[in-house]
Amino acid sequence: MDRISQLVANNAAWIHEATTALDIPGEFTAVLWQNAHDMPPIFPNADILGGTESEQLAAIDALAEARAGRVVAVKDAWARLDLTSRGFEPLFEADWLYRDAGPLETVPTDLTLEHIQTAEGLREFSIACNGEVLAEVYSPKLLHRPDITWIAARRAGKIVAGVTAVFAQGLNGINNLFAADKSDESHLIRAAVNAYSNVPACGYESGDSITPYLVLGFQTTGQLRVWLKRPPVQQKG
Incomplete structure (x- = not known):
């Protein structure tokens, strides 16, 4: 398995656990992790896992048909596909990030x-991360699990930063x-790495958000692209 295949397997495992906890489970195939349910906007309907380009396109077509008239979001882990002719538009691109196993030194901070x-803390975390409208996007079923660590940072008693570390697929x-405050990000990255420091760490970011990862020893290792197919606009009259 190449490195990007490993990274997307970790990411798909996280999304599968998060959506299953919301009682909207997806399924794994040889080509996609896919989910035909209506999804919270932070999760895609599909993560491309492997297969040939023709197999990937056929699987995406089948998913889009199953969700005809509804939003379809697809994460292309290798940023290789062009889905424009299928009615999709690129939503964003990002770089995969990877760091070899090993702990990171913590540094002094006024954050707690x-x-x-x-459940109350998880809801507070979600609001701080995603806004009030997605206050319930993370199920309390995801708490107290050895493979998922929720880390919040408080200043003056209020959550001002946070991160989630997910151990899956050996990453x-x-x-x-x-x-x-963007200057606080490095403290959260350090804490996330140290949650499972005996295995390599990974993730993805874009633009300036990549910088604190690079400073802490991550490297970029390929790109991904997320595509979105919007429902047709209903004509009035």
Whole structure:
């Protein structure tokens, strides 16, 4: 398995666990992780896992047909496909990130770091990360699991930054990094890496958000692209 295949397997495992906990489970095939349910906007309907280009396109066509008239979001882990002719538009591109196993030194900060342990804390984390409209996007079923670590950072008692570390497919996937003050991001990345420091860490970011990862020893290792197919506009009259 090539490195990007490993990274997307970790990412798909996380999305599968998160959506299954919401009672909208997807399924794994040789080509896609796919989910025909209506998804929260932070999750795709499909992660491309492998297969040939023709197999990938056929699987995407079948998923789009199953969701005819509804939004379809597809994550192309290798940024190889052009789905424009199928009615999709590129939503964003990002770089895959990878760091060899090993802990990171913690540095002094005025932040108070904590592991989220309660449903109330998880809801507060979600609001700080995604906004009030997605307050329930993470199920409390995802708490108290040895393979998922929720890390929040407080300042003056308020959550101002956070991150999720997910151990899956032999990797530590870093997700949901947010910080009101960008200078705090490195503290959260360090904490996430150290949650499962005995395995390599990975994730993806774009633009300036990549910088704190590079400073901490991550390297970019390929690109991904997310495509979105919007429902047709209903004509009035």
